Amino acid sequence: xxxxxxxxxxxxxxxxxxxxxxxxxxxxxxxxxxxxxxxxxxxxxxxxxxxxxxxxxxxxxxxxxxxxxxxxxxxxxxxxxxxxxxxxxxxxxxxxxxxxxxxxxxxxxxxxxxxxxxxxxxxxxxxxxxxxxxxxxxxxxxxxxxxxxxxxxxxxxxxxxxxxxxxxxxxxxxxxxxxxxxxxxxxxxxxxxxxxxxxxxxxxxxxxxxxxxxxxxxxxxxxxxxxxxxxxxxxxxxxxxxxxxxxxxxxxxxxxxxxxxxxxxxxxxxxxxxxxxxxxxxxxxxxxxxxxxxxxxxx
Ligand SMILES: [Zn+2]
Numbered sequence: 001x002x003x004x005x006x007x008x009x010x011x012x013x014x015x016x017x018x019x020x021x022x023x024x025x026x027x028x029x030x031x032x033x034x035x036x037x038x039x040x041x042x043x044x045x046x047x048x049x050x051x052x053x054x055x056x057x058x059x060x061x062x063x064x065x066x067x068x069x070x071x072x073x074x075x076x077x078x079x080x081x082x083x084x085x086x087x088x089x090x091x092x093x094x095x096x097x098x099x100x101x102x103x104x105x106x107x108x109x110x111x112x113x114x115x116x117x118x119x120x121x122x123x124x125x126x127x128x129x130x131x132x133x134x135x136x137x138x139x140x141x142x143x144x145x146x147x148x149x150x151x152x153x154x155x156x157x158x159x160x161x162x163x164x165x166x167x168x169x170x171x172x173x174x175x176x177x178x179x180x181x182x183x184x185x186x187x188x189x190x191x192x193x194x195x196x197x198x199x200x201x202x203x204x205x206x207x208x209x210x211x212x213x214x215x216x217x218x219x220x221x222x223x224x225x226x227x228x229x230x231x232x233x234x235x236x237x238x239x240x241x242x243x244x245x246x247x248x249x250x251x252x253x254x255x256x257x258x259x260x261x262x263x264x265x266x267x268x269x270x271x272x273x274x275x276x277x278x279x280x281x282x283x284x285x286x287x288x289x290x291x292x293x294x295x296x297x298x299x
Pocket of ligand 1: 287
């Protein structure tokens with residue numbers, strides 16, 4: 001709780017109510033957070049010991065995995081409020097460019113792990129800004145939701161080792177003539193403007209708006225603060241992996257070669273978060289009052 005991290009634990013005051021969501025969400029299948037952790041533990045262990053020709057799972061493991069994959073019927077979802085799950089915690093000391101409200105040096109992000117909940121602007125996605133030194137009495141018994149609707153939205157806890165990078169704006173942010181010139185210029189240097197220079201992939205604080213991959217933004221209003229109509233700016237980007245084939249040049253130096261690690265969980269997506277069908281979820285914060293609910297856009 002004293003480190004910048006993804007997936008908790010959060011530095012949370014013992015005397016403050018935990019963030020909750022009372023909205024109704026849809027899920028095809030429900031699991032408990034503990035079942036998600038059990039599934040990941042079994043699969044990680046199985047892939048580590050896997051030898052060619054061997055079955056991946058023991059009979060005992062297969063029974064547990066199948067039971068978890070079957071899930072619980074959605075009608076078991078108890079009525080709210082549901083405790084949110086920790087997404088990220090960033091200390092200002094680790095993120096030099098982060099614009100914090102006055103007196104705050106810690107950003108916490110939480111969400112309600114249902115596929116239909118994380119996009120837009122609602123109590124299903126919340127931020128807290130704190131001054132870490134104010135939190136002297138720390139909450140130990142952290143509440144968890146009884147059921148979650150999408151195990152891809154449960155981050156495997158990771159300590160964050162941030163690196164400051166320079167990225168250039170995506171083509172969406174530029175005049176057509178300019179980005180065409182940039183694309184040609186980059187090609188001449190055997191680089192991809194999209195993959196190597198703009199929109200750094202991976203979990204990211206600040207930076208440019210993420211490129212739109214499967215739809216076109218209609219209006220800028222989409223990213224305005226619904227509370228006060230002020231413009232917003234990128235706060236946090238939650239991707240579905242740290243890099244892909246096109247953006248592999250952003251891969252952290254010093255990471256083990258992919259061939260040296262088991263394919264599960266692999267090293268492309270250490271948080272094990274996948275946003276919908278592998279998209280990017282970007283959080284936009286209000287520039288007038290950062291404590292307003294963030295706007296999230298799937299891109
Ligand atoms: Zn606002």
